Amino acid sequence: MMLEFLLSINFLGHFLIASVIALLIFKNFCNLYSAETSEPILPTAKRQQKENERQRPQSLYRNIDTNFRCIEVYxxxxxxxxxxxxxxxxxxxTTTKSIDSVLIDLSNIEPEDVLHSKNAQRKCLSLFVLPTVTDGQPPKAAKWFCKWLSDAATDFRIDKQSQAHVSYAVFGLGNSVYAENFNIVAKEVDENLAQLGACRVCKLTLGDEDTSESQNGGLEADFDAWTKVIENVVWSQCTPPYEVLDTRANEVETSSEEEDVVDIEDLVKPKSKRTNSKSEGAxxxxxxxxxxxxxxxxxxxxxxxxxVKLCRWTKSMMRGRGGCYKHTFYGIESHRCMETTPSLAxxxxxxxxxxxxxxxxxxxxKWKMDDANTILRGALENHYNMIKEFKGVPGVLPEKFAEALAVKHCALSLVGEPIMYPEINKFCRLLHEEGISTFLVTNAQFPEAIRAMDPVTQLYVSVDASTKESLKKIDRPLFKDFWERFIDSLKALSEKTVQP
Ligand SMILES: Cc1cc2nc3c(=O)[nH]c(=O)nc-3n(C[C@H](O)[C@H](O)[C@H](O)COP(=O)(O)O)c2cc1C
Ligand code: SF4
Known part of the structure; x- marks a missing residue:
């Protein structure tokens, strides 16, 4: 068994602070420099642009420094x-307004390239024009992009301001006869971009093929009306005009008192109905x-x-792209890895x-418990179903897709504390019997469970802080003796032996 744990080192802290200061100085320098340089303008477009600027109303003209310099139509x-x-x-x-505009087919690009493109940084307006087709799905060519975007918007590891540099507008093509599936793709893309901090320059517009329902009498007329809106937007600056509603905010607020930790199940019940879980059983x-x-x-x-959830590296490697650090360090095949947890708590x-x-x-x-075999079968079945969604998706390599349908590794690190699950040893044993290697991450609060752990392929202990005070602030542990448990967990880890 190979053992690993991460330690905070004072030297590292000093190094990081020095790096941040250096970066800030560098950033300020860059800002000063770029303020003095002007964006390149295509020679053929230059004369016409001057003419357009001359014709623009004065009130808008004042915003010239924040106008979009180009348009990318995805x-x-x-x-x-x-x-x-x-x-x-x-x-x-391009021809009438002399704005550098380019048409980009979503099947030909990587989502990361769209949203981190230099053009977005240099004040290009990104327009997304997307139809909804059979069963409320995107066209095949946009499947990867839409899935990537929705995963990114709901992935807690991705910064929710990661697309703050992108200014965008979405137009959807659909038909209102499809009722609840009407333009569902455009709605989701618009919402997911906003969730990632991108700046929506105008309201989502839904074109309708149904001429009796369409606002302008048909799809093309709806699109023409939207084009006019965009034309005005191009001369304005990007300030988010619409409040972004967090539709995912169904979570229930817990008590702010750290000592008064209440289970979520109890919180969602009316007070009078709260009961002692132990007296009621599991x-x-x-x-x-x-x-x-x-x-x-x-x-x-x-x-x-x-x-169970599909890891981004699993998806990346199915496309022949990079794998995670375990691929780099230990040679695991990320496209054959399943990320799961037997305890969400x-x-x-x-x-x-x-x-x-x-x-x-x-x-x-203290909860109702599933046996290890049920969890393993359920995890594999759900994992394979998620993999199968990528069949035929542009960019996915057929040989990698086929290999992904035989899991070789299991990361027990998704969320929660896997070591709390009473049958964790049996679960890992079943994985090994299937020829699947195990990577288990624990949060250093259950030293006895660490001692009782049978060998796994790799055992990790998370070290989130280096002092008792900072650990309390960062991990907000339930245990009063959390620090003793933490130290004892590291001791339990050091007692483990590495097996060949
Ligand atoms: C087979 C089929 C299924 C469709 N399903 C939906 C749907 O679920 N929701 C919707 O709003 N529009 C739906 N539409 C309408 C399309 O969005 C509309 O025809 C659009 O113009 C298609 O764009 P495209 O030609 O670029 O693929 C559907 C159209 C077809 C032909
Ligand atoms: S250990 Fe911390 S990060 Fe992990 S699931 Fe629990 S609360 Fe979340």
Whole structure:
């Protein structure tokens, strides 16, 4: 068994502070420098742009420093309508308005490239024109982009301001006869971009093929009306005009008193109905509310207390791209790795945890329990179903897709505390019997459980702080003797031996 743990080192702290100061100085220097340089303008467009500036109303002209310098039109099509409309739009802005405009088929690009493109940084306006097709799905060409975006918007590890440099508008093509599926793709893309901090320059516009319902009498007329709106936006600056509603905020606020940690199940019941769980016997760990929140965030829940989710590196490697650090250090195949947890609950309420308003907590197992075999079967079935969604998606390599349908590694690190699950040894043993290696991460609050752990492929202990005070502030542990448990966990780890 290979053992690993992370330590905070004073030297590292000083190094980081020095790096941040150096970066700030460098950033200020860059800002000063870029303030004095002007954006390149295409020679052919220059004369016409001057003419446009002359004709613009004075009130808008004052915003010239914040005008968009170019337009990128991202589109995908199944039956050809979207492409035709987008070509018309690009032609209009390029020739009539002399704005550097480019048409980009979403099937030809990587999502990361769209949203981190230099053009977005240099004040390009990003327009997304997307139809909804069969069963409320995006066209095949946009499947990867839409999935990537929705995963990113709900992934707690991704900074919710990561797309703050992007200014965007979305137009949807749809037909209102499809009722609840009407333009669902455009709605989701618009919402997910906002969730990632991108700046929405104008309201989401939904084109309707149904001429009796369409605001302007048909899809093309809706699109033309939107083009006019965009034309005005191009001369204005980007300030988010619409409040972003966090539709995921179904979580229940817990008490702010650190000592008064109450289980989420108790919080969602009216006070008079709260009961002592022990007197009632085993409870369910996942309430209907929590189930709804986790499902929306892309988790596949198994039984009473387990979950599985597709890791971004698994998806990346299916496309022949990079794997995670375990690939770099230990050669694991990220596209054949399953990320799961047999316990969504834990004994901390870490400040950095995306679930700290909603995670079930406890100092011991007190919930209804599934047996290890049920969890393993459920995890594999759900994992493979998620992998199968990538069949035929542009960019996914057929040989990697086929390999991904045979899991070789299991990361027991998704969320929660896997070591709390009473049958954790059996669960790991079953994984080994399937030829699957195990990577288990524990949060250093259960030293006896660490001692009782049978060998796994790699055992990790998270070290989130280096002093008692900072650990209390950061992990907000439930245990009063959390520091002793933490130290004892490291001791338990050091007692383990590395096996060949
Ligand atoms: C088979 C089929 C299924 C469709 N399903 C939906 C739908 O679920 N929701 C919706 O709003 N529009 C739906 N539409 C309408 C399309 O969004 C509309 O025809 C659009 O213009 C197609 O764009 P495209 O030609 O660029 O692929 C559907 C159209 C077809 C032909
Ligand atoms: S240990 Fe993990 S799951 Fe538990 S609160 Fe901390 S980050 Fe969240």
């Amino acid at each position: 589109f995908a099509t199944e039956y050809g309508n979207t492409k035709k409309l987008c070509e018309k739009l690009v032609e209009y802005f 409870k369910e760990m996942i309430t209907p509310q929590l189930r709804g929140v986790l499902t929306k965030q892309g988790y596949k829940l198994i039984g009473f207390h387990s979950g 834990c004994a901390n309420k870490c400040v950095f945890c995306w679930r700290h308003h909603s995670n079930p907590v406890g100092t011991e197992w």
